[in-house]
Amino acid sequence: GWIQHQFDSAGKKSFELAARARQFSSFLLMVGVMGGANEFHPKDAIILQNKDEVFIPLLLHSLPTAKDFKDAIASLSPEQQRFAKSFRGMQLESSVFGICIVQLKPQMEVLLGLPNGALTKEIRLTQDLMSLFVDYQIPSDLLSFDGGGEDATLKEKVEAVKWHVKAVMGVIEDSKQTQLEEKAKEAAMSVSNMVANATAEDVAAMRFKTSASSAAMVHQPQMAMMQMSMESSPEL
Known part of the structure; x- marks a missing residue:
């Protein structure tokens, strides 16, 4: 204390x-x-x-000591003293x-049905279990040892939990990959809809920008050639 x-x-x-x-x-x-x-x-x-x-x-917040409290309520009536003591309590x-x-x-060892100290050297397994419990809220029934026999060794119990963790992690990774593919399809569909819904003015503006950029690319080599010809011409 x-x-x-x-x-x-x-x-x-x-x-x-x-x-x-x-x-x-x-x-x-x-x-x-x-x-x-x-x-x-x-x-x-x-x-x-x-x-x-x-x-x-x-x-x-500081509270008065027992002596200070007793001195403070000494002049009160018995009813008021009982109320003050109850409030202090x-x-x-x-x-x-x-x-x-x-x-x-x-606590995880007890929850998963593992012997005491089974996760002491299983650092990767412990980190995966923490991630599944905290980040994904996975029920412990999907990860715990199934009780394949009372004579199962410590290694067999830990390997069983590892297999369950690997299976659940695989499902999570597949779900993430599916979500990424769906997002990519949605983005591609959004671009296609924008192109399909483009008006004639938008198409003309896009063509104008394309032609302007092409003209600039052609104009720059011509200017460079003219500058080179001027530099190479003999002085009179």
Whole structure:
């Protein structure tokens, strides 16, 4: 835990939460409030992986200590004291900031039906799994180990997951290629429609531009030949 002590002579300081993931590592960072001694209520979460870095400013509000609070309510009526204590309890319950970090690789191993530590050296497989889960929202049922037998070895389980990942990645690549081909067809169709819908004035303008550019190309060699003939003529 962390308790911030503040003195009258000290100025206000700003604090921020800094989190950074190492290369080929990933974790889930959750921020929230403490609901009790063993209870955490997450409010927001973010996935950090492959050298991702995040800075979260902390907006802190100081609360009076127990002694200051007791002295402040000493002159109140019993009903007002009960209300003040209840309100302070709500403040303490909802204002104690909490952080929770969940490593994603062990959770993926449990989700995919793999033994503990099965993805430790499978860097490429782990990256592909993260991409499928985060970027494409692929259900884990399509990637998990099917349970081909209780006596299956660790290598067989990992190879089964690799095969599922490869199959899903192939479907995604085929879908991307199909989308690219459709976009190319749409672009070609758009150009064809523009040419088909061109008016006579547009065609005349295009012909004028073509003839003007051809005339300029012919005019330039003629000027060059005249200049060469003038330079080569003998002086009188």
